[in-house]
Amino acid sequence: QQQVKQSPQSLIVQKGGIPIINCAYENTAFDYFPWYQQFPGKGPALLIAIRPDVSEKKEGRFTISFNKSAKQFSLHIMDSQPGDSATYFCAAEITGNQFYFGTGTSLTVIP
Amino acid sequence: DAGVTQSPTHLIKTRGQQVTLRCSPKSGHDTVSWYQQALGQGPQFIFQYYEEEERQRGNFPDRFSGHQFPNYSSELNVNALLLGDSALYLCASSLPGLAGNTIYFGEGSWLTVV
Numbered sequence: 001q002q003q004v005k006q007s008p009q010s011l012i013v014q015k016g017g018i019p020i021i022n023c024a025y026e027n028t029a030f031d032y033f034p035w036y037q038q039f040p041g042k043g044p045a046l047l048i049a050i051r052p053d054v055s056e057k058k059e060g061r062f063t064i065s066f067n068k069s070a071k072q073f074s075l076h077i078m079d080s081q082p083g084d085s086a087t088y089f090c091a092a093e094i095t096g097n098q099f100y101f102g103t104g105t106s107l108t109v110i111p
Numbered sequence: 112d113a114g115v116t117q118s119p120t121h122l123i124k125t126r127g128q129q130v131t132l133r134c135s136p137k138s139g140h141d142t143v144s145w146y147q148q149a150l151g152q153g154p155q156f157i158f159q160y161y162e163e164e165e166r167q168r169g170n171f172p173d174r175f176s177g178h179q180f181p182n183y184s185s186e187l188n189v190n191a192l193l194l195g196d197s198a199l200y201l202c203a204s205s206l207p208g209l210a211g212n213t214i215y216f217g218e219g220s221w222l223t224v225v
Contacts, residue, residue, distance in 0.1 A: 006153075032212045034212075034213075036216075041218070042218055042219075043115070043201050043216035043217050043218045043219050044154065044201070044216050045216070046213060046214075046215070049212070049213075089153050089154070091153075093212060095212060097167060098144070098156040098159065098167055098169060099144075099154075099156060099214065100156070101153030101154045101155070102153050103151075103152055103153050104151070104152065104153050
């Protein structure tokens with residue numbers, strides 16, 4: 001059973017566009033929701049994270065929107081650049097327990 | 112400051128063999144988790160070690176075992192390898208408690224079973 005469902009599987013945008021990646025979860029005990037970025041041949045790297053008491057968090061060009069009632073959260077990348085082309089994973093955790101990852105979104109930003 | 116280091120980076124094993132993967136956590140981290148990432152999938156939690164004990168385990172068979180040493184480094188052992196064990200094995204380190212929300216991944220060990 002997939003604890004965290006992620007969509008879309010792949011995404012192609014023009015440079016400067018705003019790709020949006022969505023995730024949904026069922027377990028209301030989750031209390032930490034990070035996004036990871038992974039380049040080919042590398043391990044995932046933490047990009048940005050949010051806790052459920054906040055509806056939005058912004059760090060640079062990356063923004064998480066969190067909807068607790070809908071049990072959904074999303075990643076927005078402002079002014080996307082070709083260097084943002086990577087695979088993005090959402091995840092959810094109950095603090096002190098394991099992380100559950102989504103299936104990933106392959107983002108391609110066309111120059 | 113060295114991050115999480117893993118070895119070997121790539122290896123090829125034959126079905127039925129055994130493999131040992133190694134991980135050194137980020138400096139100051141005492142908790143190590145192992146994940147399996149199949150091609151095109153997200154990482155799947157295998158188990159976590161803290162104070163040399165397995166603290167949590169995901170849905171993986173007993174063929175997957177591990178160990179944590181007093182210096183916090185860790186090993187992942189897989190016995191009786193199956194073709195389906197081919198994947199990227201990721202080690203992640205963290206601090207316990209709330210600080211453990213932030214986990215740092217190594218670059219992984221690519222295992223191919225033939």
